[in-house]
Amino acid sequence: MSIIKAFLYTVLAFVFWTTIQLAILLPIKYLIGEPDDFTHLFGITKIVSVVGAFLLIYFFFWKPNFDFKKALKVQNYNPRIYLYLPLIGIGLLLINKPFWDFNKIMEYFQGISTNDNFVSSNNNIALIYSLISTLLIAPIVEELFYRKFLLDRLLEKNKPILAIIVSSICFSIMHIETPNNLTPTFISGIILGIIYFKTKKTGYCIMLHFIVNLIIVTTNNIGISDENWLIGYNFDIYYWLSFGVGIIITVIGMKIITTANTVYN
Structure with a gap:
């Protein structure tokens, strides 16, 4: 697959996504009328x-010619890799934190108060839809599309590093609705792309994606925003040391995973 084609597929996926949403929401609005409670409508539409x-x-x-039986066989996966995925997940969150906090960092150095005004939702139905979308749908659908489909096809005609970068940019573009998440999703895409390239197994990528989303969802729903978890907005030496620690444990985790996988190739 060419680089241009990869971007076109990403745009096409966005068009399909938007079109389906409009096809559901517009008829309901103009033919049936706006419901009193949008929770179910928005939750179902998103999924x-x-x-x-x-x-x-x-x-x-x-x-694709998927061999689902082979993909689901436990024997085809190295248990050691699954043990180190949480380590990489935590490392990624520490690396990405300054990018999520970018606006807060700018305010901090300008002397503006950085108090967090985050309010968690008490809507249990909305939470259920969010959990389904974030922990089940997103890891499976996004990893199949960006790694199994786009990255696999890009690797056929491009060098690995270029293919991984392009697929990661495409992954980032689809999260454009949250600008502060563009760089974190790109970095996460690079890590997920390397794991897929080294192991050729989407299952590891799906699990890592799930772990990262699980940590974010958990912090969100115990009254801590994904921007304010762990060390808050104290942009001191400890804050930046945590960024360095994130890089170190991510590199260590990736090294262990790529080494452990050689036994299962």
Whole structure:
């Protein structure tokens, strides 16, 4: 796959995603009327649009020959790798924290108060939809699309480093609705891309994606925002040391994983 094609597929996925949302929401609004409670409507629409967009790509442009029995066999996966995925997940969050905090860091050095105004949601139904979308749908759908589909095809015609970078940019672009998340998703995409390139197993990527999202969701729902977890907004030496620690444990985890995987190739 060419680089241009990879970006076009990403745009197409975004178009499918948006079109499905509009196809659900507009008829309800103009033919039935706006509901009193949007929780179910928005929750279902978000899930259906993401899955629907992927399925359209799957059936019309990908059509892979999946061996699901082989993919689900526990014997094909190295348990040591799963043990170190949480280490990488924590490392990624420490690395990405300054990028999530970028606006707060600017305010801090300008002498502006950086008090966190985050308020967690008490809507249990909305939380259920969020958990389904964030912990189940996103890891599976996004890893299949960006790693199994895009990265695999890019590797056929491009050098590994270029293929991983391009697929990571595409992964980042789809999170453009949260600008402070563009760099973190790019960095995460690089790590996920390397893991996929070294292991050729999407299962590891799905699990790491799940772990990262789980930590963020957990902190969000115990009254701590994803920006303010662990060490808050004290941008002192300890804050930046945590960034360095994140790099170190991520590198160590990646080294162990790529070494451990040689036994299962």
